[in-house]
Structure formats: structure tokens, C-alpha cells
Amino acid sequence: MNAPTQRFLSLGAGVQSSTLLLLAVLGRIPRFDAAIFADTSWEPRAVYRHLRHLTSIAERAGIDVVRVRAGDIRADALDPAHRFASMPLFTLGRNGERGMARRQC
Numbered sequence: 001m002n003a004p005t006q007r008f009l010s011l012g013a014g015v016q017s018s019t020l021l022l023l024a025v026l027g028r029i030p031r032f033d034a035a036i037f038a039d040t041s042w043e044p045r046a047v048y049r050h051l052r053h054l055t056s057i058a059e060r061a062g063i064d065v066v067r068v069r070a071g072d073i074r075a076d077a078l079d080p081a082h083r084f085a086s087m088p089l090f091t092l093g094r095n096g097e098r099g100m101a102r103r104q105c
Contacts, residue, residue: 011035011065013043013051021054025061034064041069 009024009032011017023029035058037051055065089101 006033008032009035011037011051011054013037013047013054018050018054021058021063024063025057031061032063034066037065037067039067039069041071 007030009017009020011021017035020029021032021035024031035054051065051067058065091099091101093099
């Protein structure tokens with residue numbers, strides 16, 4: 001016996017994932033069981049405002065929006081105890097040369 005397939009959306013709250021969520025709410029594409037927002041804790045206010053709006057729409061359609069968090073990306077990036085950056089950080093040198101800080105995933 002096959003287990004039922006579950007559908008999840010990785011919701012970044014940008015144009016593409018927001019559109020997919022809204023299309024599912026309207027029944028234009030198969031419905032998602034949940035939309036998952038991976039919260040960096042450092043998104044612009046507009047992203048969090050938009051996420052609240054999307055959450056309201058999705059929940060009325062019976063789609064859960066799950067917010068997950070595994071720390072604060074800004075605090076991690078600025079932590080002097082970390083030897084390497086955990087995200088891509090771009091640099092601009094005194095003479096205009098561009099670079100990227102050493103990173104480790």
C-alpha cells in the first residue's frame with residue numbers, strides 16, 4: 001500500500017513562491033499541504049508584512065504556513081568567534097576591486 005503523497009512549498013515570500021502559493025489557493029495548480037518559510041531573522045520588514053498577508057490567505061484555503069528558524073543569520077555573520085562567513089559576503093576594496101569573503105557552509 002502506498003502512502004499518500006504530501007506536497008510542500010518552499011516559501012521564500014518572493015515573486016515566484018508567492019505566485020505558486022496563490023495559484024494553489026485558487027485551485028489552478030495542485031494544493032500544497034503546507035508552505036514552509038525558512039526565517040533568517042534578518043529579512044526586510046516588507047517581507048515579514050507580505051508573509052503575514054500570504055499566511056492569512058493560505059490559512060483560509062486550508063494550507064498551513066510553517067515558519068522555521070535555526071538562529072539569526074545576521075548575528076552569526078557578525079560573530080567575531082566565527083572564523084569563516086557562513087553566507088556569501090561580497091567585499092569592495094579601497095581601489096574598487098571586488099571580492100568575496102572566505103566562507104564555509
